[in-house]
Amino acid sequence: MSRYTALAPADREAMLAEIGVSSVEELFAAIPAELRLERPLDLPQGMPEQDVFAHLRELAERNVSCDDELSFLGGGMYDHYVPALVDMLMSRSEFLTPYTPYQPEISQGGLQVMFEYQTAICELTALPVSNASVYEGPTALASAGYLARLAGGEGRFVVSAGVHPHSLETLRAYARGFGAEVAVVPLRDGVTDLGAWREAVDGATAAVFFQNPNFLGAVEDAQALAAVEGPVVVAAYDPIALGILKPPGECGVDVCVGEGQPLGNRLDFGGPSFGFFAAREEYLRQMPGRIAGETVDVDGRRGFVLTLQTREQHIRREKATSNICTAQALNALAGVVYLSWLGRRGLVELAELLLQRTHYARETLCAIDGVEPLHTQPVIREFAVRLPAPVAEVVERCATRGVNPGLALREENALLVAITEQRSRADIDRLAEVLREAVAA
Amino acid sequence: MSALSDTRTGARDGRPPGGTGARPLAETAQQRERARTIFEKGAPGRRAFEPPALDVPRVDPDRLLPQRFRRSEPARLPEVSEPEIVRHYVNLSKRNFDLDSGFYPLGSCTMKHNPRLHERVAGLAGHARLHPFQHPGRAQGALELMWRLERALSEISGLPHVSLQPSAGSHGELAGVLLSRAYHEDRGETRTKVLTPDTAHGTNPATVAMAGLEVVKVGTSPDGGVDLDDLRAKADESVACLMLTNPNTLGVFDSNIREIADIVHGVGATLYYDGANLNAIMGITRPGDMGFDIVHFNLHKSFTQPHGGGGPGSGPIAVSDRIEPYLMTPRIVRLEDGSFDLREDGYPKSIGRLRGFQGNYGCFVRAYAYICSLGAEGLRDASETAVLNANYLMARLRAVARYLPPAYERTCMHEFVLSGAPMKRELGIKTLDLAKRLLDHGFHPPTVYFPLLVEEALLIEPTETETRETLDAFADAIRAILAEAEEDSEIARAAPYTTPVRRLDEAGAAKRPVVRQALPAADGS
Numbered sequence: 001m002s003r004y005t006a007l008a009p010a011d012r013e014a015m016l017a018e019i020g021v022s023s024v025e026e027l028f029a030a031i032p033a034e035l036r037l038e039r040p041l042d043l044p045q046g047m048p049e050q051d052v053f054a055h056l057r058e059l060a061e062r063n064v065s066c067d068d069e070l071s072f073l074g075g076g077m078y079d080h081y082v083p084a085l086v087d088m089l090m091s092r093s094e095f096l097t098p099y100t101p102y103q104p105e106i107s108q109g110g111l112q113v114m115f116e117y118q119t120a121i122c123e124l125t126a127l128p129v130s131n132a133s134v135y136e137g138p139t140a141l142a143s144a145g146y147l148a149r150l151a152g153g154e155g156r157f158v159v160s161a162g163v164h165p166h167s168l169e170t171l172r173a174y175a176r177g178f179g180a181e182v183a184v185v186p187l188r189d190g191v192t193d194l195g196a197w198r199e200a201v202d203g204a205t206a207a208v209f210f211q212n213p214n215f216l217g218a219v220e221d222a223q224a225l226a227a228v229e230g231p232v233v234v235a236a237y238d239p240i241a242l243g244i245l246k247p248p249g250e251c252g253v254d255v256c257v258g259e260g261q262p263l264g265n266r267l268d269f270g271g272p273s274f275g276f277f278a279a280r281e282e283y284l285r286q287m288p289g290r291i292a293g294e295t296v297d298v299d300g301r302r303g304f305v306l307t308l309q310t311r312e313q314h315i316r317r318e319k320a321t322s323n324i325c326t327a328q329a330l331n332a333l334a335g336v337v338y339l340s341w342l343g344r345r346g347l348v349e350l351a352e353l354l355l356q357r358t359h360y361a362r363e364t365l366c367a368i369d370g371v372e373p374l375h376t377q378p379v380i381r382e383f384a385v386r387l388p389a390p391v392a393e394v395v396e397r398c399a400t401r402g403v404n405p406g407l408a409l410r411e412e413n414a415l416l417v418a419i420t421e422q423r424s425r426a427d428i429d430r431l432a433e434v435l436r437e438a439v440a441a
Numbered sequence: 442m443s444a445l446s447d448t449r450t451g452a453r454d455g456r457p458p459g460g461t462g463a464r465p466l467a468e469t470a471q472q473r474e475r476a477r478t479i480f481e482k483g484a485p486g487r488r489a490f491e492p493p494a495l496d497v498p499r500v501d502p503d504r505l506l507p508q509r510f511r512r513s514e515p516a517r518l519p520e521v522s523e524p525e526i527v528r529h530y531v532n533l534s535k536r537n538f539d540l541d542s543g544f545y546p547l548g549s550c551t552m553k554h555n556p557r558l559h560e561r562v563a564g565l566a567g568h569a570r571l572h573p574f575q576h577p578g579r580a581q582g583a584l585e586l587m588w589r590l591e592r593a594l595s596e597i598s599g600l601p602h603v604s605l606q607p608s609a610g611s612h613g614e615l616a617g618v619l620l621s622r623a624y625h626e627d628r629g630e631t632r633t634k635v636l637t638p639d640t641a642h643g644t645n646p647a648t649v650a651m652a653g654l655e656v657v658k659v660g661t662s663p664d665g666g667v668d669l670d671d672l673r674a675k676a677d678e679s680v681a682c683l684m685l686t687n688p689n690t691l692g693v694f695d696s697n698i699r700e701i702a703d704i705v706h707g708v709g710a711t712l713y714y715d716g717a718n719l720n721a722i723m724g725i726t727r728p729g730d731m732g733f734d735i736v737h738f739n740l741h742k743s744f745t746q747p748h749g750g751g752g753p754g755s756g757p758i759a760v761s762d763r764i765e766p767y768l769m770t771p772r773i774v775r776l777e778d779g780s781f782d783l784r785e786d787g788y789p790k791s792i793g794r795l796r797g798f799q800g801n802y803g804c805f806v807r808a809y810a811y812i813c814s815l816g817a818e819g820l821r822d823a824s825e826t827a828v829l830n831a832n833y834l835m836a837r838l839r840a841v842a843r844y845l846p847p848a849y850e851r852t853c854m855h856e857f858v859l860s861g862a863p864m865k866r867e868l869g870i871k872t873l874d875l876a877k878r879l880l881d882h883g884f885h886p887p888t889v890y891f892p893l894l895v896e897e898a899l900l901i902e903p904t905e906t907e908t909r910e911t912l913d914a915f916a917d918a919i920r921a922i923l924a925e926a927e928e929d930s931e932i933a934r935a936a937p938y939t940t941p942v943r944r945l946d947e948a949g950a951a952k953r954p955v956v957r958q959a960l961p962a963a964d965g966s
């Protein structure tokens with residue numbers, strides 16, 4: 001008997017008697033003998049709680065986390081400070097342990113959180129509709145591809161090379177399934193080559209995809225990229241950068257998606273986080289995932305329900321707008337709590353601070369002999385520099401001094417360096433010092 | 442006198458529902474207060490966040506980011522203090538029912554207890570604060586954990602290769618159908634159809650469509666298994682795959698699985714196992730041994746992740762040797778020196794990547810901790826107890842079979858289906874009404890109206906972590922509701938009465954969708 005089951009031998013006896021069988025074995029009679037596993041699973045013996053804890057702690061100690069080094073890693077997930085109230089609210093049983101709010105009368109808490117979350121995402125993106133979350137950033141982008149396929153027909157996808165490589169790969173894998181061709185438009189001095197972009201988009205283009213700021217940290221000219229006639233315009237945005245960037249809804253973007261991790265979610269080695277998904281009104285009925293809507297109960301009291309469910313797999317089956325069922329509700333809760341914590345002015349102040357520190361960091365690193373900017377575009381929270389020494393070796397040398405200088409971009413022999421509010425000027429100066437010695441070594 | 446009146450206990454909330462057209466007690470100011478959103482609270486100038494001081498030389502922001510790229514007005518986020526945020530969300534949380542407080546027999550969802558140990562270990566900085574782009578050499582603990590979890594899932598499923606990447610069950614399904622397609626295409630075959638039983642979960646057909654294939658439904662035999670004749674008639678060279686759950690969504694183990702596998706493999710198709718129901722068979726039988734080529738796990742179900750109000754989840758897949766070349770990248774490899782690496786290159790036939798980074802690692806930590814706690818014996822015990830609990834509850838509900846007969850008169854696995862058709866006919870209350878009245882008794886209702894095959898279906902999955910007393914209390918509540926309905930069926934039809942809100946106008950919500958809070962313009966007008 002394991003510690004998570006609660007039947008004593010006497011319970012089992014009584015229950016078997018009630019069922020009318022003499023052993024648990026009889027309950028499995030439908031499983032043919034030749035399919036039975038006639039041995040125990042080849043797994044280690046079960047362990048008491050304290051031993052499991054010790055084992056998992058030992059594994060944790062063999063990872064170098066952002067607590068263990070001065071890290072400038074980014075590339076889609078960022079080491080922002082997560083306020084204590086997020087942890088506290090996420091660990092409340094009432095948010096942590098229910099499932100999808102299929103019974104709205106006893107799920108008003110979760111449903112209202114979804115409604116508030118959707119409102120926050122609509123405000124960030126200046127788009128009128130948002131769903132209640134999808135898995136994470138890259139799948140959000142790929143799901144927008146499926147929306148474009150349902151809404152816009154069979155044409156091809158034109159994708160900026162500035163889209164996160166994981167998003168591009170995910171979109172490719174999804175598109176191979178539903179049958180859309182993917183054409184990639186290269187970058188020029190760090191941003192999407194506008195000439196090539198306009199040339200690539202034609203009457204047979206179902207959708208275009210770009211990212212802002214793009215994977216190299218550069219701010220794209222969203223309005224110019226969105227000014228294409230015909231296709232669904234999909235853009236992936238960094239939600240923190242949206243504190244100061246012109247919102248996609250004002251730039252002509254039809255569907256805005258993104259990785260939600262920067263909003264109050266842990267790094268967790270890549271997940272779980274959440275993907276956000278907002279769109280123009282006309283795409284409301286093609287959105288993937290859950291959507292909470294406001295309504296009233298029989299007594300006229302305000303309440304919330306899952307709405308427009310005729311889009312979803314449990315009703316529409318093969319005609320559904322997506323196959324998603326379990327999404328990322330708890331992570332989206334962290335997102336809206338975090339945004340409330342930052343507040344109207346705080347998000348702007350945070351983004352402005354990153355803008356200043358990132359500029360300082362870029363200048364400081366580029367003052368190192370042989371280190372050059374990979375591009376000269378405006379950046380908000382992340383930038384790329386080319387190194388005069390092999391990047392993999394430089395990263396290793398820095399690591400021995402407790403500094404993780406950023407993500408190695410091997411093809412360009414460059415480093416992608418991310419700044420958060422947790423990286424002070426002193427930290428940036430230390431990075432510069434360690435990097436200077438590492439490239440000179 | 443009613444046949445059930447001896448068991449009648451009435452509503453437990455301490456106040457009689459009051460019969461036809463019952464109104465709850467008058468709404469208090471406090472209740473109204475809670476229905477305001479965070480956007481309707483606070484006041485200009487309030488704040489919780491204090492930014493760090495600007496410690497670098499300030500440069501004119503217009504020089505750093507040209508005006509034309511800037512937003513003109515801040516996003517209209519709430520302006521609230523920390524105490525307001527805490528109070529708002531804590532009060533909201535109290536308007537949720539949750540597994541920690543009560544029985545949640547939501548069929549097909551495996552709402553088993555979530556050990557708090559898992560939250561503690563997942564929260565350790567070495568796991569929680571590990572950046573996904575950390576160099577593999579400095580993430581050895583994480584990679585080893587993932588590798589060990591892969592090996593455990595391989596052993597549990599009886600299939601040699603595992604990818605942890607998919608984000609949830611339906612994402613695992615998409616991986617599986619894409620893999621199946623890639624497998625056939627690599628052999629120069631274009632197969633366009635996927636067979637799914639009419640008992641299948643909605644994610645199965647939705648996935649097939651997303652993968653660009655066509656759904657063909659297969660019927661169910663009178664004993665609840667796949668209709669073999671129908672399968673034979675539909676299985677041909679145009680079929681890429683059959684997607685199956687076993688036990689299926691009726692709670693029935695399909696004893697013909699070997700024959701099904703032979704039919705499917707006989708036409709060169711693959712067999713896909715929807716692992717949502719794995720909780721019935723861990724350590725007892727294995728999908729790989731049944732003949733399945735691809736399996737997805739719902740770590741949030743069988744391996745107990747907190748469901749988070751609708752996620753996160755995690756949906757790893759396990760595959761056979763012939764599917765392995767197409768598996769997603771990156772893959773975790775164990776090197777000769779015993780260290781671990783993430784590898785992207787060297788898999789020319791891979792379908793690529795289906796999401797960012799390595800998957801929902803936080804869920805891997807919890808699932809791995811669970812497997813460490815239970816071990817082989819504990820996993821088997823979990824499944825045996827889940828099946829025992831389900832059969833016991835089904836037996837306890839035999840007393841109401843007149844109104845709620847089991848859809849299939851046979852031993853069930855970890856869940857079972859009742860049909861509310863006689864109840865609807867004889868008492869005039871639908872499955873939905875029964876579910877709503879259960880809310881007043883303090884229970885989360887079972888899954889309702891699924892599987893679609895059964896009229897007025899109730900899919901009940903008690904899980905292994907519930908006590909006999911809880912199962913008894915649930916059975917008693919159902920009996921009480923039916924007895925009450927014999928006297929006055931309007932009570933159930935207008936239920937619930939004790940919940941924060943009562944029945945909501947869902948049709949109205951869909952007709953005039955309000956999906957966000959309307960906010961005043963930034964200037965306050």
Ligand SMILES: Cc1ncc(COP(=O)(O)O)c(C=O)c1O
Nearest residue numbers: 325326549609610611642644717
């Ligand atoms: C039988 C079955 N298959 C597939 C799924 C989909 O799993 P998920 O919600 O993890 O995507 C579910 C669950 O909700 C299910 O019950």
